[in-house]
Amino acid sequence: MQDLIAAQTINLIYAVTLLAVLSLGLAVIFGLLGVLNLAHGEFIMLGAYCAVVVRQNGWPFLTAIPLAILVCGSIGYVIEVLIMRRLYRRTFDTLVATWGLSLLLRKSAEAVFGLTYRSVETPLPGTIDVFGVPYPAYRLAVIGLGATAIFVLAIWYGNSRTGLRIRAMTGNPELAQSLGLSVKRLAAGTFVTGTCLAALSGVMIAPLVPVFPYMGLDYVLRTFFVIVVGGLGSVIGLVYGALAIGGLDSAVSAFSNGTYGYLSVIVLAIAFLWLRPRGIHVRG
Amino acid sequence: MRKPMVPTRRQFLGYSSSALVGLAAFPSSRAKADAAEFKVGMFLPQGGPASIFLAGGRACAELAVDEVNAGGGISGRKVRLVFADGGVAPAEAAKSAIRLILDERVEIITGSHDGGVREALVSAIKGKVPYVFSPVTENGNCSANTYYLGETAQQQNEIIFDALVKPRNLKSFYLVGNDYSWPRAVNENSKKFIAESGGKIVGEEYVPFGTPNRFEEIVTRIKSVNPDVILITLVGGDNVTFNRTFGAFGTDGRILRVGYLLEEQTLAGIGADGSRNLFSALGYFSTAPGGAGDQFKQAFSAKFGETSPQLFAQVGTIGVDSYAAVHFARALIAKAGSTKARDCMAASEGLSFTTATGPAVMMHRYVNRTMYLAECKGTTFSVVATKEGVRNESSCKT
Numbered sequence: 001m002q003d004l005i006a007a008q009t010i011n012l013i014y015a016v017t018l019l020a021v022l023s024l025g026l027a028v029i030f031g032l033l034g035v036l037n038l039a040h041g042e043f044i045m046l047g048a049y050c051a052v053v054v055r056q057n058g059w060p061f062l063t064a065i066p067l068a069i070l071v072c073g074s075i076g077y078v079i080e081v082l083i084m085r086r087l088y089r090r091t092f093d094t095l096v097a098t099w100g101l102s103l104l105l106r107k108s109a110e111a112v113f114g115l116t117y118r119s120v121e122t123p124l125p126g127t128i129d130v131f132g133v134p135y136p137a138y139r140l141a142v143i144g145l146g147a148t149a150i151f152v153l154a155i156w157y158g159n160s161r162t163g164l165r166i167r168a169m170t171g172n173p174e175l176a177q178s179l180g181l182s183v184k185r186l187a188a189g190t191f192v193t194g195t196c197l198a199a200l201s202g203v204m205i206a207p208l209v210p211v212f213p214y215m216g217l218d219y220v221l222r223t224f225f226v227i228v229v230g231g232l233g234s235v236i237g238l239v240y241g242a243l244a245i246g247g248l249d250s251a252v253s254a255f256s257n258g259t260y261g262y263l264s265v266i267v268l269a270i271a272f273l274w275l276r277p278r279g280i281h282v283r284g
Numbered sequence: 285m286r287k288p289m290v291p292t293r294r295q296f297l298g299y300s301s302s303a304l305v306g307l308a309a310f311p312s313s314r315a316k317a318d319a320a321e322f323k324v325g326m327f328l329p330q331g332g333p334a335s336i337f338l339a340g341g342r343a344c345a346e347l348a349v350d351e352v353n354a355g356g357g358i359s360g361r362k363v364r365l366v367f368a369d370g371g372v373a374p375a376e377a378a379k380s381a382i383r384l385i386l387d388e389r390v391e392i393i394t395g396s397h398d399g400g401v402r403e404a405l406v407s408a409i410k411g412k413v414p415y416v417f418s419p420v421t422e423n424g425n426c427s428a429n430t431y432y433l434g435e436t437a438q439q440q441n442e443i444i445f446d447a448l449v450k451p452r453n454l455k456s457f458y459l460v461g462n463d464y465s466w467p468r469a470v471n472e473n474s475k476k477f478i479a480e481s482g483g484k485i486v487g488e489e490y491v492p493f494g495t496p497n498r499f500e501e502i503v504t505r506i507k508s509v510n511p512d513v514i515l516i517t518l519v520g521g522d523n524v525t526f527n528r529t530f531g532a533f534g535t536d537g538r539i540l541r542v543g544y545l546l547e548e549q550t551l552a553g554i555g556a557d558g559s560r561n562l563f564s565a566l567g568y569f570s571t572a573p574g575g576a577g578d579q580f581k582q583a584f585s586a587k588f589g590e591t592s593p594q595l596f597a598q599v600g601t602i603g604v605d606s607y608a609a610v611h612f613a614r615a616l617i618a619k620a621g622s623t624k625a626r627d628c629m630a631a632s633e634g635l636s637f638t639t640a641t642g643p644a645v646m647m648h649r650y651v652n653r654t655m656y657l658a659e660c661k662g663t664t665f666s667v668v669a670t671k672e673g674v675r676n677e678s679s680c681k682t
Contacts (some may be wrong), residue, residue: 002558004508115336115596116526124558139500203571208532209523209624211551214333218496218521220474253501258491259463260499 004281006152007133008254008256014139016251020145022205023223027200031233032170035084035094040223041216042105043072043195047202048211049109061123064206068199073204075105076195080188088187089173102216109213117210138207144203154235166190170233201269225269231279240280288502292371311484322361324349324613325381325390325391327372327397327405333520334397336549340603342367343595344640347587348610351638358614359621365515365610366390370397374404381408391623392616394418394609399465411625416612417555419607420545422469426680429625431616431632432650433608433639435601437473437544438677440565443655444542446478446561454512454540455483460526461517464492470517470544486511486609497522499529506531513540517668524553531558552663559660566639567653568601569665576642580604604640611638612646635682650676 026040050068065237079101089092125143127134152239157163168176169186177183210213222245230241253261272279310401326345329335349363357363366388368380377397384390394416400608402417405426409415411429447455457478461467467490471497476486486509491497503526508515518526523543530541531554539561541552546564554562570581585592615638617623620631635646645652655674658665 004504007504007507008501011504014500015498030518035620114547114598116340117336117521119524119528119553119557121554122557127532134534137536138532207436208528210521211307212333212336212521212553214523222496250498250501253498254504258488258497258502260491262497263496 003133003137006131006133008250010130010133010135010245011254014143016242016246017143017146017150017228018153019222019246020150020238021142022198022201022219023226023242024150024201025194025196025219026223027227027230027232027238028197029191029194030227031237032166033084033091033168033187033194034091035087035098035191036091036224037221038098038104039216040098040198040236041218042102042109042200043076043198043216043221044205044219045109045211045213045216046072046105047112047119047199047204048206048209048215049118049150049202050199050210051120051203051206052113055120061120061207064203065200068203069196072191072195072199076192077241079195080191084191085184085187089107092181099264101218106213106216113213114215115214120206120211124205142204142208150235157235162189164185189239222265225265227279228269228277229272229279229280234281238280239281244280248276303492314481318542320361321364322617323364323366323388323390324360324591324610325366325368325384325388325393326609327368327370327377327380327393327395327401328606329397330367334371336520337396337602339595340549340598340600340604341427341585343588344599344603344605344607345610346453347605348638349586349681350587351583352610352614357612358617363614366436369579370395370401372401374400377401378404378408378422381405385409385413389470392613393609394606394613395669396606396609406570411417413623414613414616414625414628416609418609419602420466420488422466422473422502426649426678427509429628430608430649431612431646432678433612434603434651435565435653435655436650436676436678437470437566439653439674440470440544443657443669443671444565445481446671447657448540448542449477449481449513452540454509455514455536458486458506458509458511458514459488459517460506460514461490462493462519462522463491466519467517467544471515474515475653480511487548491518491522493519497525499526500533502526502663503529503533503535505538506530509541512663513542518546519544519545520550521553524552527562528558532562537561542596546660547602548665549598549600551665552597552629554663556662559662563668564656564660564665565657565658566601567656569656570596570599571658571665572641572656572667572670574641574670578639580607580640597630608637608644609638629682647676648678649680651681652676660679 026037028083029035029037051064056062083097087097122138124138126137128137128140165181165186169183172181225245226241229244231237248268249261250266252264328338328341332339345365349365352363356447368384392414396419406427414429416431418433421432422437459471540572542563584596588595615635616628616631620627632646632649636643641654652675654672656667657669
């Protein structure tokens, strides 16, 4: 029984970290630019295909990271310049535009890779004992790397000059521009960062799930819940959101079953949208 | 202020009636021109996750059409396939079926899709033309002029219990599936077999269908219960994720797993990481030994040439069921001489028709067939047991 509780506790920590990492890109784009990016899941999918491609060519797994940054960063940049730049602060229009974009990216992946499931061999096979419980090594690495990435991003956003500029831009774009900040460049940089973060989380989950063009749909809803519940525009809000959604899902799934786990997540998200639409952590 | 773009009621009526007239004018002329053709309406999922079965199913159906046409077609008329999307909501599929019958004048409808769409199609078609549901199915529905070509749970369990559970003396069972009708119906059948074999069920759970599921919690729970075997009725992506998670947790050393819808593409997704001690029981595996399967493979590569290996990798039991569906249509109409429910249902009893694994026989509107049990070796199936002439348990009247 003790082993079971210990193992389910690690499962919960894993679920929360994974969800936080998957939501990072959306948090950056939605939270800072106000763009409700419905193509978030498709950038995760493209990242996962980068892992498929490097594995197919026999390259080391880690080479998927620069490839994903290159591919999704470039796509993100082109989209920002051609489409998003004209739509900031028009939330509904961004929703429609990114929805169209998600269709395009999904169909493009279908054209290039076909519809079949791909599997990526895990780069860290085997299990490691944690408190006497054997746990998959790769999942432990996900917990470690994910937590580190979120921590570093939080520190950077709170203390760096770029973080300060982004906060100035999202707080009051006109004032920031009149003070000589290049809002255009800053917004583009933020958008590209968001797409790259989504792609990197895609690389990370590639060895865990089936990779196929429709996989993005699996993530967009849940990551959206995280942002809604946690609150926009801060890393701490993201962490709260992931704790609430991922933690609740995992705890309920562990002690009853998956259907109730999913139901509890939906109920929580509806409750927040209804009663506290700005989420747990309200910025400023 | 800009004028709203909404048309007035009069304009709307004008537009829509002229559009309707236009629509109505076309099909009738087309139907006349094609009167010499025998059209088969075929529902395959064209969008959504289930569309991974599209390319394989389509290729198999086209191969069957070539073969049927080479042999003189259906009642001397050339066969043409008219595809419709089976990956849509049930109500939308029902509309397509009506359009196929009224506009396209199809004379038989076949489908490979989920049970919700199947029920909607049965109600829409109402037995006016024969409806052939081709993939793996739960048993029980006896609607008029409806025929089932897929493996039933009973047929799967017969080989699973005869060739795996009893010889290895497996006694404790854990059931995990998606939460919809097929998994629950399969498990009801499995429970009979478990009781007969003196086994016990130590866990049964279902996860939502059509949402992303993680399986860490479930695998941890299964591990703590330590059953002899897990009977898996998860489908598609969930089936992949569950088995990959199971492999990652290092639980695949002792506990055996059996998948009820585990075919070539799902196994490719699971990969070698997650496929140790994993079994599948179906009516077709591309690696099954025996002459008929090889003949099918040769015909397939002759038709598709260079693209054939890549395409063939997407053909599993669900794909070859579409091949069988076209041959079944030919045999059924040839014997019945019409598409009327009474003629066809009578003709279907004892009807023999071509499938990818040789001739099969229909009894009580389901198929008696050869079943295979395969063990996963990396990403390929190795057939470990074959059982010929496995009867279906249908009690549908003809």
